[in-house]
Amino acid sequence: MKILVTGGAGYVGGTVSRILVAGGDEVTVYDNFCHSQRSAVAEGVRLVEGDLADRALLEGTLREGQFDGVMHFAALIEAGESMKRPELYFRANTMTTLTLLEAMQATGHKRLVFSSTAACYGEPLSTPIAEDARLLPTNPYGESKLLVEQMLKWMNEIHGLRYASLRYFNVAGAMEGYGEAHEPESHLIPLILDVALGRRSSIKIFGRDYPTADGTCIRDYIHVRDLADAHLLALEALKEKSRLIYNIGNGQGFSVLQVIESVRRVTGKPIPVEECPRREGDPAVLVASSEKIKQELGWAPQFGELDAIIASAWEWHQKRYA
Structure with a gap:
């Protein structure tokens, strides 16, 4: 085509x-x-x-x-x-x-x-x-x-x-040879990976007072x-x-703190955090039901685990700055 x-x-x-x-x-x-x-x-x-x-x-x-x-x-x-x-x-x-x-x-x-x-x-x-x-x-x-x-x-x-x-x-994540590289970067996972690489001193958490288990926003990756x-x-x-x-989406929700913990597991780095006020316009929870596309088109995510998604991004991120 x-x-x-x-x-x-x-x-x-x-x-x-x-x-x-x-x-x-x-x-x-x-x-x-x-x-x-x-x-x-x-x-x-x-x-x-x-x-x-x-x-x-x-x-x-x-x-x-x-x-x-x-x-x-x-x-x-x-x-x-x-x-x-x-x-x-x-x-x-x-x-x-x-x-x-x-x-x-x-x-x-x-x-x-x-x-x-x-x-x-x-x-x-x-x-x-x-x-x-x-x-x-x-x-x-x-x-x-x-x-x-x-x-x-x-x-x-x-x-x-x-x-x-x-x-x-x-x-999130990366395929072999290509990954997330916005200019400027503002997405959570690559920003945390920058901290793991020492390119940033800490990761900012925008809001700890959301109506969620740990007070941070929950998203579907x-x-x-x-x-x-x-x-x-x-x-x-x-x-x-x-x-x-x-x-x-994956149908699973992970809070900002859970994403940070996942990056710590995958990279073995400490990842310091900096707490900041909420950003206007950020919903507390966004988690998908993707049952419709699964049933109608036979789609199914192959990367269901957050650690696996982050691991692929980490591999790309390290090579990007090598």
């Missing part, structure tokens, strides 16, 4: 690109490198450097490629930053996706896999969270993604766009390879299905 991957120099997009190329697919990566580097682009892909707001470049890329599907990862992803600069997130995540949808419509492209987020749910009424749970984001990042989901629904009903919206929980496999299954399913919405 011929696949356009937006944000293909990012963590998840780069992983998916590598798996597609390894499987013999023809991949074009579209990226503006605002939070990534050219070195992250997979070997064997065609690269188009550009912004999704550039309708002419985007439409030209689509017309030239005549792709079998589009995988849309390009986005800003920092919930904390979105609480300070919401306008940035609505422009970068929502408005540019509308440009992509318009360009796809103009060029006859009808199959899209969208990188959504568990942040669409906000503070859940119960856990694990199913796909039909209330959608009430607590930060502009989640709202910017939910607005895209609403656009996709109407593009499906009116224009026949086939789409899969995959609501991620916390992605999914290995990036498992997440990538879900994308491939969703893209294939869109040959027959018109609209798919799935949670992608």
Whole structure:
């Protein structure tokens, strides 16, 4: 197949690109490198450097490629930053996706896999969270993604766009030769691994007063390879299905303190901590029910244990700075 991957120099997009190329697919990566580097682009892909707001470049890329599907990862992803600069997130995540949808419509492209987020749910009424749970984001990042989901629904009903919206929980881990390297880094596990390597003096814990067993936030961690496999299954399913919405997670919740303890076990390092006030917009608990994609597409995570996920990230992290 011929696949356009937006944000293909990012963590998840780069992983998916590598798996597609390894499987013999023809991949074009579209990226503006605002939070990534050219070195992250997979070997064997065609690269188009550009912004999704550039309708002419985007439409030209689509017309030239005549792709079998589009995988849309390009986005800003920092919930904390979105609480300070919401306008940035609505422009970068929502408005540019509308440009992509318009360009796809103009060029006859009808199959899209969208990188959504568990942040669409906000503070859940119960856990694990199913796909039909209330959608009430607590930060502009989640709202910017939910607005895209609403656009996709109407593009499906009116224009026949086939789409899969995959609501991620916390992605972690690494495949051989490629892992998590955001610029700048803000995700918990790579930040803790930086402490283990001596690149940071301590890890910050934002809030110890949440209504959880140890007072810290609880999240569901999914290995990036498992997440990538879900994308491939969703893209294939869109040959027959018109609209798919799935949670992608392990179904297990781990608190911030539990993640730190896991890193201590895996690395053998002490990991000093620094307690800080809560960040606005952080729900206390986000844990997925992924039963729907398991039943409908046969997906199953291969990395169910947190220590195994962190071990793969630790191996990558050490080689990254060797």
